[in-house]
Amino acid sequence: MPLYIRDDLTADLVARLAKERGMTKQDAVRMAVQAELDRARDAKPLSERMREWRAAHPLPPPTGLRADKAFFDDLSGESG
Structure with a gap:
């Protein structure tokens, strides 16, 4: 059964691929x-x-430290 390509861009892409190959x-x-x-x-x-990536790159264990506003202020050099 014939396949007719009526879109010029598609026909041009097919022709280009055929020529290159x-x-x-x-x-x-x-x-x-x-x-x-x-x-x-x-x-x-x-x-x-994502499941595979997470298995290959697990999160580090919890540190028990609290990441509150004071923690982030200290990281950014601000004193609270």
């Missing part, structure tokens, strides 16, 4: 669509990526 426009479209399908299949949800 030395392939037909049909192969360029197939390669681009397959690459996007592969990317979507392999994509991890943000919640999973």
Whole structure:
């Protein structure tokens, strides 16, 4: 079944990709669509990526120190 691309910008992008890769426009479209399908299949949800990042970079243990206004004033060089 034929695929008609009626958008000039899309047609130009396909032609450019085909020329740069030395392939037909049909192969360029197939390669681009397959690459996007592969990317979507392999994509991890943000919640999973964050869970992995947090496991690799855990928070330091609590110090028991109180971070109140006086603490932050001292950090900024202000006397309270």
